[in-house]
Amino acid sequence: MKNAAIIGFGCAGYHAAKALREKCPACDIHVYSNTHEAPANPMLTTYYVAGKLPRSGVFPLGTKEEIVSSLNIRLHEDTPVKRVLAEKRAVVLEDGTETVYDEIILASGSHPFMPPIKGLPKRNVYVMRTVDDADLLLNAIHGGISSALVIGASWVGIKVVEALAAHQVPTTMADMAPRIFPTAILPDVADVIHARLEAKGISLLFGRGIDSMEEQEDGIVCRFSDGTSIKTQIVALCLGLRPSISYLDPAEIKINRGVVVDMKMRTSVPHIYAVGDCCEAKEIIHDQYVVVNLWANAVRQGTVAGSNAAGGDESFQGNFTHNITHFLGMDFIGIGDNRAQGDILAYESPSGDVMFRAIIENGKIACINILDNYKISGVLKNYMIKRVLGSDEPFDDKSRVRIMEDPLGRALVDLLETSAASDI
Ligand SMILES: Cc1cc2nc3c(=O)[nH]c(=O)nc-3n(C[C@H](O)[C@H](O)[C@H](O)COP(=O)(O)OP(=O)(O)OC[C@H]3O[C@@H](n4cnc5c(N)ncnc54)[C@H](O)[C@@H]3O)c2cc1C
Numbered sequence: 001m002k003n004a005a006i007i008g009f010g011c012a013g014y015h016a017a018k019a020l021r022e023k024c025p026a027c028d029i030h031v032y033s034n035t036h037e038a039p040a041n042p043m044l045t046t047y048y049v050a051g052k053l054p055r056s057g058v059f060p061l062g063t064k065e066e067i068v069s070s071l072n073i074r075l076h077e078d079t080p081v082k083r084v085l086a087e088k089r090a091v092v093l094e095d096g097t098e099t100v101y102d103e104i105i106l107a108s109g110s111h112p113f114m115p116p117i118k119g120l121p122k123r124n125v126y127v128m129r130t131v132d133d134a135d136l137l138l139n140a141i142h143g144g145i146s147s148a149l150v151i152g153a154s155w156v157g158i159k160v161v162e163a164l165a166a167h168q169v170p171t172t173m174a175d176m177a178p179r180i181f182p183t184a185i186l187p188d189v190a191d192v193i194h195a196r197l198e199a200k201g202i203s204l205l206f207g208r209g210i211d212s213m214e215e216q217e218d219g220i221v222c223r224f225s226d227g228t229s230i231k232t233q234i235v236a237l238c239l240g241l242r243p244s245i246s247y248l249d250p251a252e253i254k255i256n257r258g259v260v261v262d263m264k265m266r267t268s269v270p271h272i273y274a275v276g277d278c279c280e281a282k283e284i285i286h287d288q289y290v291v292v293n294l295w296a297n298a299v300r301q302g303t304v305a306g307s308n309a310a311g312g313d314e315s316f317q318g319n320f321t322h323n324i325t326h327f328l329g330m331d332f333i334g335i336g337d338n339r340a341q342g343d344i345l346a347y348e349s350p351s352g353d354v355m356f357r358a359i360i361e362n363g364k365i366a367c368i369n370i371l372d373n374y375k376i377s378g379v380l381k382n383y384m385i386k387r388v389l390g391s392d393e394p395f396d397d398k399s400r401v402r403i404m405e406d407p408l409g410r411a412l413v414d415l416l417e418t419s420a421a422s423d424i
Contacts, residue, residue: 012276
């Protein structure tokens with residue numbers, strides 16, 4: 001390989017460049033970025049808005065200059081890729097420049113979904129993904145906001161609620177789903193979180209979709225499908241993400257919801273790879289390929305593609321959705337998929353401040369909810385991955401010590417040992 005192009009300079013693009021450089025000290029690596037910033041961690045944007053991090057803290061991988069120098073890459077900043085001609089392996093820019101590469105890695109991430117809402121105003125409507133999005137919301141907050149409506153009770157939505165609460169902005173969260181974190185949470189855990197949010201002054205409107213919006217002189221009226229409405233000064237739309245792949249032609253390269261890849265991160269076109277939020281990754285609980293937006297996936301997939309593009313033979317073993325979310329003084333850990341069918345194991349700490357739920361599907365843990373104990377979630381997740389991938393091995397010694405040190409962990413061992421789920 002003489003040269004390679006990476007499209008996108010986020011987490012996945014950075015790790016692809018790093019792996020490429022490690023395997024190929026002499027090749028030309030061109031990175032195309034539609035911003036002029038260093039790779040950002042999107043999950044830190046809300047901490048910046050909340051005032052818990054300086055703006056520079058959103059760029060954990062280093063400054064642009066440090067990265068360009070240490071990886072010896074050619075960074076084309078503020079240079080969005082307009083088209084990739086897959087058959088020719090050519091990258092086309094807005095000015096029509098066309099460059100052919102030996103290898104191309106697509107790492108263009110995703111962007112917030114903007115639904116076609118009737119009357120959606122052009123002003124005072126925010127999303128949260130990039131540092132620019134965070135700047136815009138923070139500017140609005142500094143300008144003074146009397147009320148906010150966050151639409152979407154998602155992982156992103158709750159972090160935006162928290163950031164607004166940090167500035168004492170009266171906030172309502174709405175979703176057409178009946179509860180927060182609709183794809184991860186079990187109903188009784190949600191009930192506890194809802195009660196705590198309401199006690200902190202957050203208003204909740206669940207079970208109703210947005211029907212239309214109307215901009216008025218003193219705010220935005222949002223009308224819901226059940227006929228109710230509220231007036232708010234700003235709206236934050238946190239309704240999920242869509243892969244940023246408009247520069248690809250689905251007639252040339254296979255795309256479902258994201259770019260389709262195999263475990264080597266290869267697309268349907270030889271010498272073109274896709275990584276991070278723009279591709280469909282392997283989800284191992286239900287053995288399917290879906291878009292799983294996780295930082296850890298972007299790290300591993302970028303590394304695999306970078307290495308393979310340079311002649312390596314690495315694989316991405318797959319993952320499943322898991323989130324450890326700290327918000328408004330609580331921690332919710334959701335691992336796996338709450339649509340799993342099976343017996344539910346339940347545990348409450350004697351003091352009532354820690355909850356644990358697990359769904360056991362076909363003898364394996366398919367979904368875990370933990371409220372207010374994040375310490376053992378990593379160990380449990382790794383254990384789940386092994387089991388889902390077919391290992392019958394119990395916890396290793398280190399993990400067992402970690403689990404047994406924790407009061408919740410000890411209770412879980414008792415619980416799991418009496419269920420069909422475990423041979424701990
Ligand atoms: C608020 C929030 C909270 C989150 N919380 C968590 C969490 O708790 N845990 C977790 O694991 N994950 C979390 N995530 C998800 C995680 O941040 C992403 O999965 C991860 O950052 C994806 O990295 P990426 O490199 O694929 O995409 P990105 O970081 O989006 O990088 C893609 C880059 O490509 C650029 N680009 C796009 N199109 C083009 C083009 N045509 N030409 C050139 N450049 C282009 C984009 O501007 C961007 O800079 C969160 C995300 C958000 C927004």
